[in-house]
Structure formats: C-alpha cells, structure tokens
Amino acid sequence: MHRNRILSTIFIITGLFLVFLMLFYLKEKEKPEEEIKQEEITEPEEKSIYEGAVVVVDPGHGGKDPGKVGTAGTLEKDINLLIAMELKPLLEEEGITVVMTREEDISLGNTEADNVKMEDLNERVRLIDGSGCHLAVSIHQNSFQDKSVAGPQVFYYEGSEGGETAANVMQQALNRELSVQSPRSIKANGDYWLLKKTKATLVIAECAFLSNPEEEKLLNEEAYRDRIALALKEGILKYLDVSFSSEENVIY
Ligand SMILES: [Zn+2]
Secondary structure (H helix, E strand, O other), X not given: OHHHHHHHHHHHHHHHHHHHXXXXXXXXXXXXXXXXXXXXXXXXXXXXXXXXXXXXXXXXXXXXXXXXXXXXXXXXXXXXXXXXXXXXXXXXXXXOEEEEOOOOOOOOOOOOOOOHHHHHHHHHHHHHHHOOOOEEEEEEEEOOOOOOOOOOEEEEEOOOHHHHHHHHHHHHHHHHHOOOOOOOOOEEEOOOHHHHHOOOOEEEEEEEEOOOHHHHHHHOOHHHHHHHHHHHHHHHHHHHHHHHHOOOOOOO
C-alpha cells in the first residue's frame, strides 16, 4: 500500500513535469520572429580585420584658400570637405581609425603668417606624419583650360612603391564606381609639396574637373559625391588588404 502511494506520487510528478515541458516548448515556439531576430542582433560582433589601421583623410584647401573655382562658381575647398566628411564614417564603419586634417572651412597653421599657403601645407605634413597612418588620402578637384577634359586621376610620389600601389587601386575603384567613359591612368609626381614632404604613403585623388561644366554639376549632387566617397573607401580597403596580406608582421 505504502509502496503504491510512492509510485503514484512519482507518476504524478513526472506527469506534471512533462506537461510543464510541453507548455514551455509551445510558448517558445509562439515567440514572434522579431523577438528572436533581436536576440541575434545583440550577439557580440566579430572584430573587423581593419581594426588598428590608421588612415588620414585630407580635404585639400580651406579657409582663405578656395582651391580651383568651377565655371558656375563652385569652390573646390567645399566639395573636398563634403566628400571627406562622407568618407570618414564609411571608413569608421570598417573599424579604421580616421584622422582628419580639417573638418571645417579653415586654413591650417598660422593664418597670420606671411605665406599662409606654406603654413597650411606644412601643418598638413605635420598632421599626416604625426598620425602614424598606414595611408593618407588627399582629396582634390582638378581644373584645365580645355573644358571637355573630365574624369578622376590619382597622383603618387615618384619612386614610392606603396604610393604607386595605393594610386592604382584607388584609380581602378574610381573608374569602376563612377563608370568613367575614358579612364585616365595614375601619375607619378615629384614636385607637389605634400607628396614630396610627407614620409607617410600618400595619394592625391583628383576626383573630377571643376572646369568641366557637367562634372561641376555632378559634384554638387550628393548622390555623386557619395559614389566618389564609396570609391575612395573601396580603394583604401583594397590597399590595406594588398599591402599587409603579404607581410609577416601584420600591423593590424
Ligand atoms: Zn586642389
């Protein structure tokens, strides 16, 4: 009799446990999909492969120096800054540390000095070399007497292997992303102050011609500037991939 009671108690407890399990299962199954998705999103993200990479973004000119002026009056310094500010978050999304030479419409260095332009350029050199960057990208717009000349072109310091690699991948990305009809080739230069004076690997990206009315119009459109920023990002990522993949001591 006593044994039977113990057995039936065990039987009831097991039964209740099974019912509880079934209810729990049904409740989990009913959970809305969104809630489950939310749980997935909050899981820790994987570390970016670009974590630790440092890139300088240098919007050319600014403040007292407008740079090139378009036929409709567009100032190069404004376009350069807009593209640079669009590029910055695109790189940060990838885990890259971005150092900006300017984020406002200003001249760099001592603006009271006799040669403001030299002051500005030397301050850029100081910022770029002081950043310990893996790559510096100077953003500019071109100009030429012949108004029909158009398209992006990337410059690098003559003899710089890293500069040539960076210029190549950047040029390809710009040609592809902007669907350039007659693509230009990269160009070595030994005279530009920034290229000559910086120790860092630096490229100058002339994104378009302000002297070309069609390109000037495009540069005033946010969607086109977004495409330029995207191309510059692609070029930068490609350069980081190429330059570090073959090295034994991976910097980042
Ligand atoms: Zn310029």
